[in-house]
Structure formats: structure tokens, C-alpha cells
Amino acid sequence: MRIELWLDPTGGWTFVAKNRVDAALELWDGDPVEVVWRPALADPRGSVEPLLLLWHAYETGGTERQAAVADLLWRAHSLEGADITDPEVLSALARETGWEPDLAAADRVAFREEMLRGKAIGVTGSPALSVGERVLTGDPTPEQIVEFLRDSADDPALPDEVRRLRLAEALLGRKDPLGALVILKPLLEEFGGDPNVRMLAARAYFASAQLRRAEELLTALVERDPGDFYARYLLGRTYQRQGRAAEAAPHLALTETMFD
Structure with missing residues (x-):
């Protein structure tokens, strides 16, 4: 099962939501769950560059690389006041994980499709959670997230x-x-x-x-x-x-x- 976190790393609730998902997974007793960040803007006028970096991190290095980059983005933005919309700042942070990103090679068509998919299934901002086409918004507790996972576990995969x-x-x-x-x-x-x-x-x-x-x-x-x-x-x-x-x-x- 995959749970998708539609989060904006510049949003104030981003890591509150992430921490609650982590707490929920400690309570979860079902099949293993993959956690993937997906692009959603807390402010529709915001920069997509940090989201594109996270997307590219997942596409090139999977959840491990994406999680490492996401953690550095959050720390730089929330604790150090860094401008994580600056491409040079983003590249420097990515290099701290041992990855040399090439955003020019990122699949921007697929990235745009992903943002449209979020809109289509009902993601209206950051944060939101989804499994398949089910979406959980608001301010869920870890227990509510677990219940959401249980409800979504048997949904069939669509062609x-x-x-x-x-x-x-x-x-x-x-x-x-x-x-x-x-x-x-x-x-x-x-x-x-x-x-x-x-x-x-x-x-x-x-x-x-x-x-x-x-x-x-x-x-x-x-x-x-x-x-x-x-x-x-x-x-x-x-x-x-x-x-x-x-x-x-x-x-x-x-x-x-x-x-x-």
C-alpha cells in the first residue's frame, strides 16, 4: 500500500502532518506502507520549485532520497529561514544528501500531471493524504489516519x-x-x-x-x-x-x- 502526502515544504503544517503519519504507521498492523510526497501548494501563488525537487528526488532515488531531501528542506526553511524557492539553495541542500540534482532533466510533464491528479481526486491544498483515489483532508489524528488506511486497503487498482x-x-x-x-x-x-x-x-x-x-x-x-x-x-x-x-x-x- 502507498500513502501519498500532498504537502508543500514551505507550508506551516507540513511536518505536523508528516509526524502524524509517522505516528499512525507505528500503530498500523497491516501490510507495509510506502510513504511518498506529492506536490501540493499551500498558497496557489507559491513556487513549485521545492515540489519539483522532491518529485525529481523520488523519480531518481525513491522514497529514501525523497525523505532525506524533504527533511533538509523543512529544516532549512523552518529553522534557518533559508529561501528554498531559490534554485541554488535547493541544489546545495540536495548535495548534502549526496545527490547532485539536475532539475533540467526532471519530467515536468509528469510533474504537471501529478498536480492535476491531485486536483482531480480532491486535493485542494496542503496538507492532504491519499490512498489511490481516496483523500483525507483536515487535521486527522494518527488513529483517524489508521482507520483511513484500513478503509482503503481493499480498493482495487485501476488500469x-x-x-x-x-x-x-x-x-x-x-x-x-x-x-x-x-x-x-x-x-x-x-x-x-x-x-x-x-x-x-x-x-x-x-x-x-x-x-x-x-x-x-x-x-x-x-x-x-x-x-x-x-x-x-x-x-x-x-x-x-x-x-x-x-x-x-x-x-x-x-x-x-x-x-x-
Whole structure:
């Protein structure tokens, strides 16, 4: 089992939350638990650089390296008043662990996807805990964290394509169509003909005003299945938003009572 700590190393509650997780794991009597830091901002305007360093630490050295870097970041920020948003400070701290980081080589696409995943599952700030798609926020006690782990222990692992579809759907529901398209990109490349992938992408394109791209996907969906009334309705709305009323009319006439 993996518990993910969505924490901002510049946030005041970061190590309070971490200490409570450590206390919870001392009470835990189930299968071994891997603890991984994930990127979340305490302040949406904050710097992502310390989070990117922690992400890169995990990607290159696993939980041991990440935990060592996280501890140094916290001590430097909280006890020494260091500016841990400064790239030179971050590099110097990482070197104290025996690691020479190369943030230019960090996978920023995967890092952005991880932040979007947090948003999709309901992480709204730092700190938060998650197992799979379950999220625990607030100020839980160690005992409550243990109960959360027990409740999450039997959740099935989802195939990556199903997980991505669910995350993209959640991001659309949270009014982030561009984020949904980031999550959908690998599915569009590998399963671009799948109608479920196409429909989610079309909705995201429509919601982000990329109307020509929405039109292309929706036209293909309607041609494939003329009885797909939602695709037909959305195609009509796409034409309508482009000022193409004559093309929109027949689609909307068939469907407007269903969806308006």
C-alpha cells in the first residue's frame, strides 16, 4: 500500500502532518506502507520549485532520497529561514544528501500531471493524504489516519487508461478542461479511435473554446453513430458557438429538448 502526502515544504503544517503519519504507521498492523510526497501548494501563488525537487528526488532515488531531501528542506526553511524557492539553495541542500540534482532533466510533464491528479481526486491544498483515489483532508489524528488506511486497503487498482478517463472526467467537473486534455493526451495517442476517449476530449475542447478540434471529433462520433444524441447536441452547440446557425439547426432541433 502507498500513502501519498500532498504537502508543500514551505507550508506551516507540513511536518505536523508528516509526524502524524509517522505516528499512525507505528500503530498500523497491516501490510507495509510506502510513504511518498506529492506536490501540493499551500498558497496557489507559491513556487513549485521545492515540489519539483522532491518529485525529481523520488523519480531518481525513491522514497529514501525523497525523505532525506524533504527533511533538509523543512529544516532549512523552518529553522534557518533559508529561501528554498531559490534554485541554488535547493541544489546545495540536495548535495548534502549526496545527490547532485539536475532539475533540467526532471519530467515536468509528469510533474504537471501529478498536480492535476491531485486536483482531480480532491486535493485542494496542503496538507492532504491519499490512498489511490481516496483523500483525507483536515487535521486527522494518527488513529483517524489508521482507520483511513484500513478503509482503503481493499480498493482495487485501476488500469491506467480507466484511471485517466476518471481523472479527466473529474477535471472537467472542476472546470479545468485544459487539465483534462493533459491527462487525456496519452489516451488520444494510443486509443484515439475509442468513442469514450473521443467524447471526453471533445467536451474538453468545447469547454476550452477549441471549437474546430471539438467539431472534428464530434463529427466523427456522429458519423459513426447517428443515434448518439449527446454527440449530435454538442456538435450543434459547437456550430452555434462558431456562428454557423444553419449547420447547427438540424442537430439542435433533434436534441434540444433532451439536453437544454
